[in-house]
Amino acid sequence: MRLIPIGCVRPDTYLAKTIYDHEGKPLLKAGALLTKRVIKKLREINIYSIYVIDEYSSSEIQDIIKPELRQKSIKKVHDSFMNLEKLYLEPYLCASSYKSNEIIKKQDSIIKELYNVAHELLDNILSNKNVLVNLVDIKTMDNYTYQHSVNVAVLSIVIGMGLKLNKSRLLDLALGALLHDIGKIFVPKEILLKPGKLTPEEYDEIKKHPKRGYEYVSKFSFISSVSKIIILEHHEKYDGTGYPDGISADQINLLANVVSIADVYDALTSDRPYKKPMCPNDAFEYILGNADKMFRFDIVNIFSKVIVPYPEGTMVKLSNGDIAIVQGTPCDYPLRPIVKVIKSEEKGKEGSIIDLGESLSLVISNIEYNLA
The missing domain is CATH 1.10.3210.10 (Hypothetical protein af1432)
Known part of the structure; x- marks a missing residue:
């Protein structure tokens, strides 16, 4: 799952985490199909970021409390x-x-x-x-x-x-x-x-x-x-x-x-x-x-x-131009997560795992929300 701004949500993706109102009652349950109408409604009730399920990340983000x-x-x-x-x-x-x-x-x-x-x-x-x-x-x-x-x-x-x-x-x-x-x-x-x-x-x-x-x-x-x-x-x-x-x-x-x-x-x-x-x-x-x-x-x-500045599932752009998905965060260096490359100009690189804690020549230059 990935947390992305509502303006970057593509229609016909699925909600990964239930949205609650101030009473703790579900407004929209996890698994709901995010149509254009639903996305518009979420904007109208001032919800600007949501978790989605898509092909880029299947991992579940665990909160520190239940x-x-x-x-x-x-x-x-x-x-x-x-x-x-x-x-x-x-x-x-x-x-x-x-x-x-x-x-x-x-x-x-x-x-x-x-x-x-x-x-x-x-x-x-x-x-x-x-x-x-x-x-x-x-x-x-x-x-x-x-x-x-x-x-x-x-x-x-x-x-x-x-x-x-x-x-x-x-x-x-x-x-x-x-x-x-x-x-x-x-x-x-x-x-x-x-x-x-x-x-x-x-x-x-x-x-x-x-x-x-x-x-x-x-x-x-x-x-x-x-x-x-x-x-x-x-x-x-x-x-x-x-x-x-x-x-x-x-x-x-x-x-x-x-x-x-x-x-x-x-x-x-x-x-x-x-x-x-x-x-x-x-x-x-x-x-x-x-x-x-x-x-x-x-x-x-x-x-x-x-603190986790790049939660699992975050799509990031690396300094070499590659697009990657965060796979995990080391306890001692959260700014240097482990990432999986999903788009690269370099042949055969897609799918490779990079530990930014070891690949010191690479840095995260930006957060992305969708592939161009």
């Missing part, structure tokens, strides 16, 4: 954020102390459910022998915040494992990552979903979400101080150019640094109302290029060993 757990987690985050947003307004609608106490109990229960989600994600990843992460998946724009929260938690956990964190600290990291954008429930939807460029005033409103999220979760005693600090500091940058406080270097909590990288990588590779997604390899290079600028070098180094 698909059913991913959908369950996304739905739980969606429901929790929506319910917390509703409850946030209720104390201002009535003066009853009894009613206020009931609201606090409900909020406490919802946050504890998210704690359980973080715990389940952590246990699932710790039991998985494959620690390489492919976060590029089918995403719907109206479900972005919830998919993003789960993706950031997953990648943060794997980076945390690379830092040799114990299980207790990994759980703090997972919960902080899952809740890192909780302050956005206090940002007006017309700003969050604005399709165009934000005004300076609107951007200032967005920049308040880490502090608002931190203040909101401060009342929950069962959330560790580290998880709370992650929420506050996940937009701080190593060089001091971040927000809300503009702190830098070692002033920023280690685990907030982890979530910062995971947050930026997933945001770059996701469709948003105001931008198209960046290719995984370009986003990967962006993170590496900002080591010791936006991000801590040691954490970027671990990130570079666990």
